[in-house]
Amino acid sequence: MGRERTRWRGFRLLLSRARIAEEVDEELAFHLDRRAAELEREGLSPEAAREEAERRFGDRERVRRECIDLDRKRVQAMKRREWFNGLKGDVRFSARSLRRSPAFSLTVIATLALCIGATTVIFGVVDGVLLKPLPFAAPERLVRVYQSSPENGITRSPVSFPDVQDWRARDHDFQSLGAFFYSEGLTGVDLTGAGPPQRLSAAYVDGSFFPTLGTSPQLGRWPAKDEQIPGHDQVVVLSAAAWRRLLNGAPDPVGRTLTLEGKPFTVIGVLPDRFPVPGERVDVYLPLSLITEDQVGHGRQSRWLGVVGRLAPGVDLSRAATSLDRIAGALAKEHAEDRAFNHAQLLSLHESVVGAVRAPLLLVLCAVSLILLIACVNIANLMLARAAGRQHELTVRSALGASRWHLARQLLVETLTLSLTGGALGVALAALSLPVARSLSRAMVPRLDDVRLSVEVLGVAAAVSIATGVLFALAPALLGSAATRYESLRAARTASAGGLKARSALVVAEIALAVILVAGASLASRSMWALTRVDLGFQPQGATVVSYHAHADNSEGIAQRHREILQAVRALPGVTQVGGAKELPLEAMGEDTAFSLPGRPPPAPGAEPHANVLHVTPAFFEALGIPLLRGSGFPPHDPPAFATFLCNETFARQYLGGLDGAGRSIHIYGMDMPVVGIVGDARQARLGEPAPALLYINMLENPRSLINLVIRGNAPPLELTREVRKAIASIDPEQTLDRVTSMEQIVDDALAPPRLVTVVMVVLGLLGLLLGAIGIFGVLAYFVGQRRRELAIRLALGAQREVLLRSVLGRGLALAAVGIGVGLVATLVATSVAGSLLYGLAAQDPPTLAFVCVLLLAVAAIASYLPARRATRVDPAEALRAE
Amino acid sequence: MDLIPGTLDILILKALSWGPLHGYDIVEEIHGRTGSLLRVEEGALYPALHRLERRGLLGAEWGVSANNRRARFYKLSAKGRSHLRAETTQWLAYTRAVTALLQSA
DSSP: OHHHHHHHHHHHTTOOHHHHHHHHHHHHHHHHHHHHHHHHHTTOOHHHHHHHHHHHHOOHHHHHHHHHHHHHHHHHHHHHHHHHHHHHHHHHHHHHHHHHSHHHHHHHHHHHHHHHHHHHHHHHHHIIIIISOOSSSSGGGEEEEEEEEGGGTEEEEOEEHHHHHHHHHHOOSEEEEEEEEOOTTTSEEEEESSSSOEEEEEEEEOTTHHHHHTOOOSEEOOOOGGGSSTTSOOEEEEOHHHHHHHHTTOSOOTTOEEEETTEEEEEEEEOOSSOOSSOTTOOEEEEGGGSOTTTSOOSTTOEEEEEEEEEOTTOOHHHHHHHHHHHHHHHHHHOGGGSSOOEEEEEEHHHHHHHHHHHHHHHHHHHHHHHHHHHHHHHHHHHHHHHHHTHHHHHHHHHTTOOHHHHHHHHHHHHHHHHHHHHHHHHHHHHHHHHHHHHHHTTTSTTGGGOSOOHHHHHHHHHHHHHHHHHHHHHHHHTTOOOOSSTHHHHHHHTHHHHHHHHHHHHHHHHHHHHHHHHHHHHHHHHHHHHHTOOOSSOOTTEEEEEEEOOOSSHHHHHHHHHHHHHHHHTSTTEEEEEEESSOTTTOOOEEEEEEOTTSOOOOTTOOOEEEEEEEOTTHHHHHTOOEEEEOOOOSSOOTTOOOEEEEHHHHHHHSSSGGGTTOEEEETTEEEEEEEEEOOOOOSOTTSOOOOEEEEETTTSOOSEEEEEEEESSOHHHHHHHHHHHHHHHOTTOOBSEEEEHHHHHHHHHHHHHHHHHHHHHHHHHHHHHHHHHHHHHHHHHHHHTHHHHHHHHHTTOOHHHHHHHHHHHHHHHHHHHHHHHHHHHHHHHHHHGGGOOSSOTTOHHHHHHHHHHHHHHHHHHHHHHHHHHHTOOHHHHHHTO | OOOOTTOHHHHHHHHHTTSOEEHHHHHHHHHHHTTTOOOOOHHHHHHHHHHHHHTTSEEEEEEEOTTSOEEEEEEEOHHHHHHHHHHHHHHHHHHHHHHHHHHOO
16 A cells, blocks of 8 residues: 555656645635535535635635645655655765776775875865964954064064164054064073973963954963063963973962072963974963073063064054055164164064975975876876776666666766765875874974864865765766767767877876876985985984083083083993083084184175084094094093184185195184194084085183083993983982984984975875876776777777787877977976986986886886786677677 | 634545545535534635645545535545544543543533
8 A cells, every 4th residue: 555655656656746735726626616515415505605605614715825835845745755755866876876887996095095085184284284264363464573684685684672662662553562582492591390300391481472463372371461570470381382391281370389490480471382482392480570681681682582563543554564664774874783673574473484485385286186186187088988888878777767866866876986985095194194294294384283173174174075076976967978868878988089189289288297207206215315325424323312401600510510410320320421512413504603714814894704613522522433534533622712622624714725724824803723633523503515615623721511422332232321410410309301302303304304305205206107097097998998990990800809908008109209208398498497306316317207107107007907908808799699 | 513723624534534535525514413513614624735735744636526516625644544543542532531630520
């Protein structure tokens, strides 16, 4: 009963609004006629009967309307249910049909997963780093302000204290200006009394800093105006990370005391998470008033402050920039110290934080999007080849009564199933790769903590998946062989010539792109490989690094502290060598100092030779494994008022006339000083750059507070560092350590940027290769499909299957060859532009390019093989019969 | 007598429990089976029928009436039948309780 009813009702679903009204009218009319007839039988006249019938019925119009409304709703509900059932049927059908061609389905899903995954990761990074506004009130009105000195070529200089005050007084385009002092790795304070002493990274901010930025602390409050006065300024605001690390995220940090630099500081607040200004690794924020005049000069020539500003309402960046620039110019005329720094530069705060990475990130995003687009066209191609093979099925279904809409809907469900599955997998891949991407880019990309699969990013991934699904369903219509009708089967064959040409051109473009990407990946990999094998000039293996700042009342005290600690560490049984340096290789460049060569006419001011002076202990070279080539090392003590120098080989060749120059003097620091020895070159600035001319000075005679000990020993590293810590603590239990690491780690950190580039290029290269392979496969499959009849005839006429195979293969390889040619040209052009980024090989490196060509030909051959084989499998009788 | 509000539905369902009827005959059936006591207000009937149909308790088909005219016949569905059973039980229990109360001195 039920099923019969359902089928019966099926036809009634086509009720339109008008039909529903008609039927209700008929039903009510029937009733009224029967009632009138009954009343007539009882003796009323026809008119009276009709009148009475209508009267008894009541408000006919209202009843009519109510019934129509109810029916309409019922029909709508039924239509919805049937639509859903239809959809369910389509989904089941699609699943079955996709399962029957697993190679096709898996290829499409895998390609989409990879491409959507890659796009999602990159977009996630772009979203978190570039798109998300800074976590402040009206962040677009925040700017970073610098002084600049065009004549010295300085565009972004810190600002002096009096200048900031004058700017505040004179400039009305700013609602407020805030000043801070922070230098990563340099501004820090010692924390003692809370476990082992440790060094905290500190930023010093003035009273306007936080109010200018316009944000509230997570807990507590900002320093008040009267806490910016010496004597009342022992308050500290913790960063969220420091709060968690030092106080274990205790719920009541406000009011606690921390001992910083030996003095008690009250915690008054905790910053919100991920505070990006002035840097991401600041542990504590302290009042600027703590920096005294003798630590950093407060005069107008002393430029040490960073400035953030909030634009006044209604003022835009360019106007504020012009007015401030004018004021800077005026101040330069009024004060001699500012003469050279007569301009001011404004940059939006967001730009100052992320500006450096904007271009590379967007470039990578474009590349990945391009790859995704090409993948989509590829897959559309594959879809077409598949559709061509399903003509028979489609025409049968069409003949059985499936409307075009139904067939189209089923195809759409199929493509959406593929694309949503691919998209979901891609998002999963992205979620897995995001931590890897973050760790690879650490220290190179700012705001990485903001990078995650946020709602916007997931939304973009979903939108892309849906869009690709729709695109694939539309592809048959767009690419011109929407042959679902029986008659166009015949037409499809002859109309294919144009289609093949277009597809072939597309594949050539894909192969060219693949060549560029693979070449880029290969060159980057080889360059990276070369970098890892570069001769550093020193031995990083087995060298532990322990860094600290020595505190003393005067430089003699600092030197004494260093000597004591060096002695204590050297005395440890497991230690064979220990030396120290303020500037380690690959980390810092030393102090840029002018000098001249005695006996020569003094050069014009501004044209003196410059060299970087590095501060090291006598045993440094031995500890790091830098050979002494000529002369001797540092004497135990410098003569009074003198400094002895060593130099490296490059310096000797440039200025001392070669290795024999050991013993010569240079005129530096106003006096003639001897260069007693020449040591080997060690990479100092970057792995990829040869050592510049370097001078070494004995830091025990010319003390600097910061020292990095380089320790070599027999004990395993963990044990060694433990012993070293104990030795240092035995000299001063309050001595904090800045860090404990190894030279190998430092070298590895130097490799991080090229490593990131290489990884990105390899991923893109592999994607490009995959696309190229799929492209060739798709075109050839299409070709074979179109030419079935011709191939069948040739086979029937006695052609050898191997010959056919070779001809199809040949076609594929020919396409690839053209693509490779185009790609090579493009690569040569691109690398001539970007050659400077590579290390150790010419951009047009023949072996690499040869490798790329061979690789692509091999991939093309493999991709061509399957369709070629299918061509040989054509059964002549069957193919000809199908016509 | 006029119907107590809310009882029309159950009367319709019961009327159809003996076989499909069109709207006019439903009125006559109820009138007849209640000893001419209950007359359904005709204006209320058709909205009730369409409402019951929408809820799935009735099915409707166009058929031919006794006097050869096209009429819309309503039939009790399986869902309607079980709904009728449940409502009947509830109604009887309710009226038994009310009757018992009203009849006590």
